[in-house]
Amino acid sequence: MINEQIRDKEVRLIGEDGEQLGIMSSREAMKLAEDAGLDLVKIAPTAKPPVCKIVDYGKFKYEQIRKEKEARKKQKVIEIKEIRLSPNIDTNDLNTKINAARKFLSKGDKVKVTLRFRGREMAHMNNSKHILDDFAENLSDISVVEKAPKVEGRSMTMFLTEKR
Numbered sequence: 001m002i003n004e005q006i007r008d009k010e011v012r013l014i015g016e017d018g019e020q021l022g023i024m025s026s027r028e029a030m031k032l033a034e035d036a037g038l039d040l041v042k043i044a045p046t047a048k049p050p051v052c053k054i055v056d057y058g059k060f061k062y063e064q065i066r067k068e069k070e071a072r073k074k075q076k077v078i079e080i081k082e083i084r085l086s087p088n089i090d091t092n093d094l095n096t097k098i099n100a101a102r103k104f105l106s107k108g109d110k111v112k113v114t115l116r117f118r119g120r121e122m123a124h125m126n127n128s129k130h131i132l133d134d135f136a137e138n139l140s141d142i143s144v145v146e147k148a149p150k151v152e153g154r155s156m157t158m159f160l161t162e163k164r
Contacts (some may be wrong), residue, residue: 001042003030006050011155014043014053025051080159085135087121087128094131098138105143105162115149115156119133125151132158 006026013021013029016036033040033054041060044051052106080120082103083097101111113135117125132149147159 001045002039003033006030006042006052008050010049011042011052012047012049014051016054024157026052029054069136076108080112081109081110082114084122085113085115085131087115087131088118089131094135101135101139101160102142105139105160108162110146111143111160113158113160117154117156122154125156129156132156136160 006029008026010023011026011029013032015021015034016038021032030040031053036054038054039057039060040052041055041057042050043053081101082083082126083101083104085094085097089097101113104111113132115128115132117128121128129149136145138142142163143160144163145158146161147157149158
């Protein structure tokens, strides 16, 4: 809220250089802002009494947008990469999948390892858990198991993340 939109009886006022001017009525604060040729902007509406500051509104808005952009730039988006295995996977194929997972983990992504069962393979689910255990063990130097292997419908899933 700016200028006339501020309807509170009393506000805590902060001057243009950042010094506290104390608690006063919103009319007085508005008058001070007009004398300075600037705007009265409500910064903390939830405080008791609300905090207002005398600033150039255009410049204030520009600074806010710039700070938000900087914050967004510094955020790292963590993606989840999925690697699918089958119960009768060969050792060389497994090694290829492990190398792919190693590459994903080194980039900082999470890896979801899914062991998919089809047809009669469903009857031997518990015998295939060792595949996921071996997978996690081969990557134990750079990763840690975030979620242990868990059966979900026709598949067994495990999550790996990079070691801190």
